[in-house]
Amino acid sequence: MAEQTDSRLSGRRVVLAGATSTAGLAVARALHGAGAHVIATGRSADRLQELADAGAEVVVADATSLAEMTALASRSGAVDAVIPLVGGWRGGGGLAGQSDEDFAALLPALESVRATSRAFDAALRASEAGRFAIVSSTAVARPLAGGANYAAVKAASEAWARAVAQGYAKAAREAGVPLRTASVVLRAKALDPQALATRILSLWDADAADLNDRVFDLE
Template sequence: MSVSGKTVVIAGATSAAGLAVAQSLIAGGARVIATGRSAERLAPLADAGTQTEIADATSLEAMTALAARLGPVDGVLPLVGGWRGGGGLAGQSDDDLAALLPAFAAVRATSRAFDAVLRASDAGRFAIVSSTAVARPLAGGANYASVKAASETWARAVAQGFTKAARDAGEPLRAASVVFRAKGALEPDLLARSVVRLWDSAANGLNDQIIDLAG
Protein backbone atom coordinates (compact mmCIF):
# COMPACT_ATOMS: atom_id res chain seq x y z
CA MET A 1 0.00 0.00 0.00
CA SER A 2 0.94 3.64 -0.31
CA VAL A 3 -0.63 7.06 0.04
CA SER A 4 -0.84 7.43 -3.74
CA GLY A 5 -4.43 7.87 -4.87
CA LYS A 6 -5.73 8.40 -1.33
CA THR A 7 -7.92 11.32 -0.24
CA VAL A 8 -6.79 12.92 3.00
CA VAL A 9 -8.42 15.68 5.05
CA ILE A 10 -6.25 17.95 7.20
CA ALA A 11 -8.62 19.75 9.55
CA GLY A 12 -7.26 22.98 10.99
CA ALA A 13 -4.41 22.99 8.49
CA THR A 14 -3.21 26.59 8.56
CA SER A 15 -0.07 25.98 10.64
CA ALA A 16 3.45 25.25 9.40
CA ALA A 17 2.79 21.61 10.23
CA GLY A 18 -0.37 21.60 8.15
CA LEU A 19 1.45 22.97 5.13
CA ALA A 20 4.33 20.50 5.49
CA VAL A 21 1.95 17.54 5.79
CA ALA A 22 -0.08 18.71 2.80
CA GLN A 23 3.02 19.12 0.64
CA SER A 24 4.33 15.66 1.54
CA LEU A 25 0.98 14.01 0.88
CA ILE A 26 0.66 15.71 -2.49
CA ALA A 27 4.21 14.69 -3.38
CA GLY A 28 3.19 11.12 -2.57
CA GLY A 29 0.27 11.27 -4.98
CA ALA A 30 -2.58 11.98 -2.56
CA ARG A 31 -5.51 14.32 -2.97
CA VAL A 32 -5.51 16.69 0.00
CA ILE A 33 -8.37 18.73 1.43
CA ALA A 34 -7.27 21.40 3.91
CA THR A 35 -9.69 23.20 6.19
CA GLY A 36 -9.40 26.45 8.09
CA ARG A 37 -11.53 29.41 9.13
CA SER A 38 -9.73 32.02 7.02
CA ALA A 39 -9.33 32.11 3.26
CA GLU A 40 -6.23 34.25 3.70
CA ARG A 41 -4.53 31.71 5.95
CA LEU A 42 -5.53 28.87 3.61
CA ALA A 43 -3.91 30.58 0.61
CA PRO A 44 -0.47 28.93 1.01
CA LEU A 45 -2.17 25.53 1.08
CA ALA A 46 -4.12 26.34 -2.07
CA ASP A 47 -0.89 27.45 -3.74
CA ALA A 48 0.63 24.09 -2.77
CA GLY A 49 -2.11 22.24 -4.65
CA THR A 50 -4.62 21.38 -1.94
CA GLN A 51 -8.36 21.71 -2.15
CA THR A 52 -9.20 24.26 0.53
CA GLU A 53 -12.45 24.46 2.48
CA ILE A 54 -13.46 27.17 4.92
CA ALA A 55 -14.82 25.13 7.81
CA ASP A 56 -14.48 25.02 11.59
CA ALA A 57 -12.67 21.83 12.58
CA THR A 58 -14.11 22.04 16.10
CA SER A 59 -17.71 21.96 14.86
CA LEU A 60 -19.43 18.60 14.41
CA GLU A 61 -22.01 20.25 12.15
CA ALA A 62 -19.34 21.76 9.89
CA MET A 63 -17.29 18.57 9.72
CA THR A 64 -20.36 16.42 9.05
CA ALA A 65 -21.36 18.73 6.19
CA LEU A 66 -17.83 18.54 4.80
CA ALA A 67 -17.81 14.75 4.98
CA ALA A 68 -21.10 14.63 3.09
CA ARG A 69 -19.73 16.91 0.35
CA LEU A 70 -16.45 15.05 -0.10
CA GLY A 71 -17.66 11.48 -0.37
CA PRO A 72 -14.96 8.78 0.01
CA VAL A 73 -12.08 9.77 2.30
CA ASP A 74 -9.06 7.67 3.30
CA GLY A 75 -7.46 9.78 6.00
CA VAL A 76 -8.29 12.48 8.54
CA LEU A 77 -5.77 14.46 10.59
CA PRO A 78 -7.05 17.15 12.99
CA LEU A 79 -4.26 19.68 13.55
CA VAL A 80 -5.91 22.26 15.78
CA GLY A 81 -3.31 22.90 18.47
CA GLY A 82 -1.70 25.49 20.68
CA TRP A 83 0.22 25.83 23.91
CA ARG A 84 -0.57 27.55 27.20
CA GLY A 85 1.43 26.85 30.33
CA GLY A 86 3.77 27.97 33.05
CA GLY A 87 3.25 29.33 36.53
CA GLY A 88 3.17 26.00 38.29
CA LEU A 89 -0.09 24.36 39.27
CA ALA A 90 -1.52 27.62 40.59
CA GLY A 91 -0.92 29.17 37.19
CA GLN A 92 -3.15 26.68 35.34
CA SER A 93 -5.94 29.15 34.68
CA ASP A 94 -9.42 28.51 33.39
CA ASP A 95 -8.73 30.89 30.50
CA ASP A 96 -5.72 28.83 29.45
CA LEU A 97 -7.74 25.63 29.63
CA ALA A 98 -10.48 27.20 27.51
CA ALA A 99 -7.88 28.19 24.91
CA LEU A 100 -6.59 24.61 24.73
CA LEU A 101 -9.93 22.82 24.59
CA PRO A 102 -10.57 23.48 20.85
CA ALA A 103 -7.84 20.94 20.07
CA PHE A 104 -9.84 18.25 21.85
CA ALA A 105 -13.06 19.49 20.26
CA ALA A 106 -11.48 19.05 16.81
CA VAL A 107 -10.48 15.47 17.60
CA ARG A 108 -14.05 14.70 18.67
CA ALA A 109 -15.74 16.47 15.77
CA THR A 110 -13.58 15.09 12.98
CA SER A 111 -13.57 11.51 14.23
CA ARG A 112 -17.34 11.46 14.62
CA ALA A 113 -18.06 13.14 11.29
CA PHE A 114 -15.73 10.90 9.26
CA ASP A 115 -16.12 7.63 11.18
CA ALA A 116 -18.33 5.90 8.60
CA VAL A 117 -16.31 6.98 5.57
CA LEU A 118 -13.00 5.94 7.15
CA ARG A 119 -14.42 2.52 7.97
CA ALA A 120 -15.66 2.23 4.37
CA SER A 121 -12.21 3.00 2.95
CA ASP A 122 -9.85 0.20 1.93
CA ALA A 123 -7.22 1.95 4.10
CA GLY A 124 -8.82 4.48 6.41
CA ARG A 125 -6.49 6.36 8.73
CA PHE A 126 -7.27 8.71 11.62
CA ALA A 127 -4.32 10.32 13.39
CA ILE A 128 -3.84 12.95 16.07
CA VAL A 129 -0.80 14.81 17.34
CA SER A 130 -0.17 14.54 21.06
CA SER A 131 2.81 15.13 23.33
CA THR A 132 5.20 13.18 25.49
CA ALA A 133 3.88 15.44 28.28
CA VAL A 134 1.04 12.92 28.62
CA ALA A 135 3.50 10.34 29.93
CA ARG A 136 5.30 12.82 32.19
CA PRO A 137 2.99 15.72 33.04
CA LEU A 138 4.45 18.75 34.78
CA ALA A 139 2.65 21.09 37.14
CA GLY A 140 3.28 24.05 34.84
CA GLY A 141 1.76 22.21 31.90
CA ALA A 142 -1.11 20.41 33.62
CA ASN A 143 -3.80 22.01 31.46
CA TYR A 144 -1.95 21.15 28.27
CA ALA A 145 -1.13 17.57 29.28
CA SER A 146 -4.71 16.99 30.40
CA VAL A 147 -6.14 18.08 27.05
CA LYS A 148 -3.63 15.92 25.20
CA ALA A 149 -4.45 12.95 27.44
CA ALA A 150 -8.14 13.39 26.71
CA SER A 151 -7.39 13.52 22.98
CA GLU A 152 -5.34 10.33 23.19
CA THR A 153 -8.12 8.56 25.07
CA TRP A 154 -10.58 9.60 22.38
CA ALA A 155 -8.29 8.43 19.57
CA ARG A 156 -7.87 5.07 21.27
CA ALA A 157 -11.65 4.79 21.55
CA VAL A 158 -11.83 5.45 17.81
CA ALA A 159 -9.38 2.55 17.34
CA GLN A 160 -11.56 0.24 19.40
CA GLY A 161 -14.57 1.29 17.37
CA PHE A 162 -12.78 0.42 14.15
CA THR A 163 -11.89 -3.01 15.53
CA LYS A 164 -15.40 -3.70 16.78
CA ALA A 165 -17.07 -2.61 13.54
CA ALA A 166 -14.83 -4.89 11.47
CA ARG A 167 -15.37 -7.82 13.84
CA ASP A 168 -19.14 -7.35 13.91
CA ALA A 169 -19.24 -7.24 10.12
CA GLY A 170 -17.01 -10.30 9.79
CA GLU A 171 -14.55 -8.29 7.71
CA PRO A 172 -10.82 -7.66 7.96
CA LEU A 173 -9.72 -4.52 9.77
CA ARG A 174 -9.00 -1.81 7.22
CA ALA A 175 -9.13 1.38 9.32
CA ALA A 176 -6.62 2.46 11.94
CA SER A 177 -6.46 5.24 14.52
CA VAL A 178 -3.02 6.29 15.76
CA VAL A 179 -1.45 8.84 18.10
CA PHE A 180 1.70 10.75 17.24
CA ARG A 181 3.60 12.00 20.29
CA ALA A 182 5.97 14.92 19.87
CA LYS A 183 8.64 15.88 22.38
CA GLY A 184 8.85 19.63 22.78
CA ALA A 185 8.12 21.73 19.71
CA LEU A 186 6.51 19.86 16.85
CA GLU A 187 8.82 19.40 13.85
CA PRO A 188 6.62 19.85 10.76
CA ASP A 189 8.81 17.85 8.36
CA LEU A 190 9.09 14.93 10.77
CA LEU A 191 5.33 14.86 11.24
CA ALA A 192 4.83 15.04 7.48
CA ARG A 193 7.04 12.02 6.81
CA SER A 194 5.31 10.06 9.55
CA VAL A 195 1.84 10.84 8.21
CA VAL A 196 2.74 9.69 4.70
CA ARG A 197 4.02 6.39 6.12
CA LEU A 198 0.62 5.60 7.68
CA TRP A 199 -0.39 3.95 4.41
CA ASP A 200 2.72 1.79 4.24
CA SER A 201 1.43 -0.58 6.95
CA ALA A 202 -1.67 -2.73 7.26
CA ALA A 203 -4.35 -1.55 9.67
CA ASN A 204 -4.09 -4.56 11.97
CA GLY A 205 -0.50 -3.66 12.82
CA LEU A 206 -1.16 0.06 13.11
CA ASN A 207 -4.48 0.48 14.87
CA ASP A 208 -4.28 1.83 18.45
CA GLN A 209 -0.55 2.52 18.20
CA ILE A 210 1.33 5.40 19.84
CA ILE A 211 4.12 6.59 17.55
CA ASP A 212 6.88 8.73 19.04
CA LEU A 213 8.08 11.49 16.76
CA ALA A 214 11.81 11.43 17.31
CA GLY A 215 14.43 12.85 15.02
Protein backbone atom coordinates in the same frame (compact mmCIF):
# COMPACT_ATOMS: atom_id res chain seq x y z
CA MET B 1 10.56 17.76 0.66
CA ALA B 2 10.99 16.64 -2.94
CA GLU B 3 7.87 15.63 -4.79
CA GLN B 4 7.76 11.99 -5.82
CA THR B 5 4.50 10.21 -6.47
CA ASP B 6 4.11 7.24 -4.12
CA SER B 7 1.97 4.29 -5.17
CA ARG B 8 0.82 3.83 -1.56
CA LEU B 9 -0.60 7.34 -1.52
CA SER B 10 -1.47 8.10 -5.11
CA GLY B 11 -5.15 8.96 -5.36
CA ARG B 12 -5.83 8.78 -1.64
CA ARG B 13 -8.08 11.49 -0.25
CA VAL B 14 -6.80 13.01 2.98
CA VAL B 15 -8.54 15.60 5.13
CA LEU B 16 -6.29 17.90 7.15
CA ALA B 17 -8.60 19.67 9.59
CA GLY B 18 -7.36 22.91 11.07
CA ALA B 19 -4.35 22.91 8.77
CA THR B 20 -3.36 26.60 8.74
CA SER B 21 -0.08 26.11 10.57
CA THR B 22 3.52 25.39 9.64
CA ALA B 23 2.90 21.72 10.39
CA GLY B 24 -0.27 21.67 8.30
CA LEU B 25 1.53 23.17 5.34
CA ALA B 26 4.40 20.67 5.61
CA VAL B 27 2.00 17.73 5.75
CA ALA B 28 -0.09 19.07 2.86
CA ARG B 29 2.98 19.53 0.68
CA ALA B 30 4.27 16.05 1.47
CA LEU B 31 0.95 14.37 0.77
CA HIS B 32 0.34 16.31 -2.43
CA GLY B 33 3.87 15.53 -3.60
CA ALA B 34 3.24 11.83 -3.00
CA GLY B 35 0.13 11.93 -5.17
CA ALA B 36 -2.63 12.26 -2.58
CA HIS B 37 -5.61 14.57 -2.91
CA VAL B 38 -5.50 16.87 0.11
CA ILE B 39 -8.55 18.63 1.53
CA ALA B 40 -7.35 21.29 3.97
CA THR B 41 -9.65 23.19 6.28
CA GLY B 42 -9.28 26.36 8.29
CA ARG B 43 -11.39 29.23 9.52
CA SER B 44 -9.61 31.90 7.46
CA ALA B 45 -9.66 32.01 3.68
CA ASP B 46 -6.55 34.18 3.72
CA ARG B 47 -4.58 31.69 5.81
CA LEU B 48 -5.73 28.84 3.57
CA GLN B 49 -4.23 30.45 0.48
CA GLU B 50 -0.76 29.05 1.11
CA LEU B 51 -2.25 25.56 1.33
CA ALA B 52 -4.08 26.12 -1.95
CA ASP B 53 -0.79 27.22 -3.51
CA ALA B 54 0.69 23.92 -2.26
CA GLY B 55 -1.91 21.97 -4.24
CA ALA B 56 -4.56 21.35 -1.60
CA GLU B 57 -8.28 21.71 -2.05
CA VAL B 58 -9.15 24.25 0.62
CA VAL B 59 -12.41 24.62 2.53
CA VAL B 60 -13.32 27.31 5.04
CA ALA B 61 -14.67 25.27 7.94
CA ASP B 62 -14.24 25.04 11.71
CA ALA B 63 -12.57 21.75 12.68
CA THR B 64 -14.09 21.94 16.16
CA SER B 65 -17.66 22.05 14.85
CA LEU B 66 -19.42 18.70 14.42
CA ALA B 67 -22.00 20.35 12.17
CA GLU B 68 -19.39 21.84 9.84
CA MET B 69 -17.29 18.69 9.75
CA THR B 70 -20.37 16.57 9.07
CA ALA B 71 -21.32 18.89 6.21
CA LEU B 72 -17.80 18.57 4.82
CA ALA B 73 -17.93 14.79 5.11
CA SER B 74 -21.21 14.68 3.21
CA ARG B 75 -19.71 16.71 0.37
CA SER B 76 -16.33 15.00 0.25
CA GLY B 77 -17.40 11.46 -0.57
CA ALA B 78 -14.70 8.83 -0.20
CA VAL B 79 -11.99 9.71 2.32
CA ASP B 80 -8.91 7.64 3.21
CA ALA B 81 -7.52 9.65 6.12
CA VAL B 82 -8.48 12.39 8.53
CA ILE B 83 -5.86 14.25 10.56
CA PRO B 84 -6.98 17.00 12.95
CA LEU B 85 -4.15 19.50 13.37
CA VAL B 86 -5.66 22.06 15.74
CA GLY B 87 -3.01 22.73 18.36
CA GLY B 88 -1.26 25.37 20.40
CA TRP B 89 0.27 25.66 23.86
CA ARG B 90 -0.48 27.85 26.84
CA GLY B 91 0.80 27.30 30.36
CA GLY B 92 3.49 27.94 32.89
CA GLY B 93 3.32 29.32 36.39
CA GLY B 94 3.12 25.99 38.16
CA LEU B 95 -0.17 24.49 39.22
CA ALA B 96 -1.46 27.82 40.48
CA GLY B 97 -0.85 29.28 37.04
CA GLN B 98 -3.15 26.79 35.26
CA SER B 99 -5.92 29.27 34.54
CA ASP B 100 -9.40 28.52 33.30
CA GLU B 101 -8.74 30.87 30.38
CA ASP B 102 -5.70 28.87 29.30
CA PHE B 103 -7.62 25.61 29.64
CA ALA B 104 -10.46 26.97 27.49
CA ALA B 105 -7.94 28.10 24.86
CA LEU B 106 -6.50 24.59 24.68
CA LEU B 107 -9.83 22.77 24.43
CA PRO B 108 -10.26 23.26 20.65
CA ALA B 109 -7.56 20.62 20.11
CA LEU B 110 -9.75 18.03 21.85
CA GLU B 111 -12.92 19.35 20.25
CA SER B 112 -11.43 18.93 16.77
CA VAL B 113 -10.47 15.32 17.52
CA ARG B 114 -14.03 14.59 18.64
CA ALA B 115 -15.73 16.41 15.77
CA THR B 116 -13.62 15.00 12.94
CA SER B 117 -13.65 11.40 14.15
CA ARG B 118 -17.42 11.44 14.51
CA ALA B 119 -18.15 13.23 11.25
CA PHE B 120 -15.90 11.01 9.12
CA ASP B 121 -16.44 7.72 10.96
CA ALA B 122 -18.49 6.06 8.20
CA ALA B 123 -16.24 7.33 5.41
CA LEU B 124 -13.06 6.09 7.09
CA ARG B 125 -14.53 2.67 7.85
CA ALA B 126 -15.62 2.40 4.20
CA SER B 127 -12.07 3.01 2.95
CA GLU B 128 -9.91 0.02 2.07
CA ALA B 129 -7.11 1.63 4.10
CA GLY B 130 -8.60 4.32 6.34
CA ARG B 131 -6.41 6.23 8.77
CA PHE B 132 -7.28 8.58 11.64
CA ALA B 133 -4.25 10.17 13.28
CA ILE B 134 -3.89 12.76 16.01
CA VAL B 135 -0.88 14.75 17.13
CA SER B 136 -0.21 14.51 20.85
CA SER B 137 2.66 15.24 23.19
CA THR B 138 5.19 13.38 25.28
CA ALA B 139 3.81 15.52 28.14
CA VAL B 140 1.06 12.92 28.47
CA ALA B 141 3.60 10.39 29.71
CA ARG B 142 5.27 12.84 32.10
CA PRO B 143 2.96 15.76 32.90
CA LEU B 144 4.41 18.75 34.72
CA ALA B 145 2.58 21.15 37.02
CA GLY B 146 3.27 24.09 34.72
CA GLY B 147 1.74 22.26 31.78
CA ALA B 148 -1.10 20.46 33.54
CA ASN B 149 -3.82 22.05 31.39
CA TYR B 150 -2.00 21.11 28.21
CA ALA B 151 -1.19 17.55 29.31
CA ALA B 152 -4.78 17.00 30.43
CA VAL B 153 -6.20 18.06 27.06
CA LYS B 154 -3.69 15.92 25.19
CA ALA B 155 -4.41 12.93 27.44
CA ALA B 156 -8.13 13.33 26.79
CA SER B 157 -7.46 13.50 23.05
CA GLU B 158 -5.44 10.29 23.24
CA ALA B 159 -8.21 8.57 25.18
CA TRP B 160 -10.69 9.60 22.50
CA ALA B 161 -8.42 8.36 19.70
CA ARG B 162 -8.05 5.03 21.47
CA ALA B 163 -11.82 4.78 21.78
CA VAL B 164 -12.02 5.43 18.04
CA ALA B 165 -9.58 2.56 17.52
CA GLN B 166 -11.74 0.23 19.61
CA GLY B 167 -14.76 1.25 17.55
CA TYR B 168 -12.99 0.42 14.31
CA ALA B 169 -11.92 -2.99 15.62
CA LYS B 170 -15.39 -3.78 16.97
CA ALA B 171 -17.10 -2.82 13.70
CA ALA B 172 -14.75 -5.03 11.66
CA ARG B 173 -15.12 -7.94 14.07
CA GLU B 174 -18.91 -7.76 14.06
CA ALA B 175 -18.98 -7.54 10.26
CA GLY B 176 -16.63 -10.50 9.97
CA VAL B 177 -14.18 -8.59 7.78
CA PRO B 178 -10.47 -7.79 8.17
CA LEU B 179 -9.65 -4.55 9.97
CA ARG B 180 -8.95 -1.93 7.32
CA THR B 181 -9.07 1.29 9.34
CA ALA B 182 -6.69 2.41 12.06
CA SER B 183 -6.61 5.18 14.65
CA VAL B 184 -3.13 6.18 15.81
CA VAL B 185 -1.52 8.70 18.14
CA LEU B 186 1.64 10.57 17.12
CA ARG B 187 3.51 12.03 20.10
CA ALA B 188 6.07 14.79 19.84
CA LYS B 189 8.20 16.59 22.41
CA ALA B 190 8.79 19.62 20.21
CA LEU B 191 6.86 19.23 16.98
CA ASP B 192 9.05 19.07 13.87
CA PRO B 193 6.75 19.66 10.86
CA GLN B 194 8.92 17.61 8.51
CA ALA B 195 9.13 14.70 10.94
CA LEU B 196 5.35 14.79 11.26
CA ALA B 197 4.92 14.85 7.49
CA THR B 198 7.26 11.88 7.04
CA ARG B 199 5.44 9.87 9.71
CA ILE B 200 2.05 10.58 8.20
CA LEU B 201 3.24 9.39 4.80
CA SER B 202 4.33 6.13 6.43
CA LEU B 203 0.85 5.38 7.81
CA TRP B 204 0.20 3.24 4.73
CA ASP B 205 3.40 1.21 5.13
CA ALA B 206 1.69 -1.19 7.54
CA ASP B 207 -1.66 -2.95 7.73
CA ALA B 208 -4.39 -1.40 9.84
CA ALA B 209 -4.21 -4.31 12.30
CA ASP B 210 -0.58 -3.42 13.04
CA LEU B 211 -1.35 0.28 13.50
CA ASN B 212 -4.70 0.46 15.26
CA ASP B 213 -4.57 1.75 18.84
CA ARG B 214 -0.82 2.40 18.64
CA VAL B 215 1.16 5.35 20.00
CA PHE B 216 4.23 6.41 18.01
CA ASP B 217 6.89 8.85 19.15
CA LEU B 218 8.05 11.30 16.51
CA GLU B 219 11.82 11.51 16.20
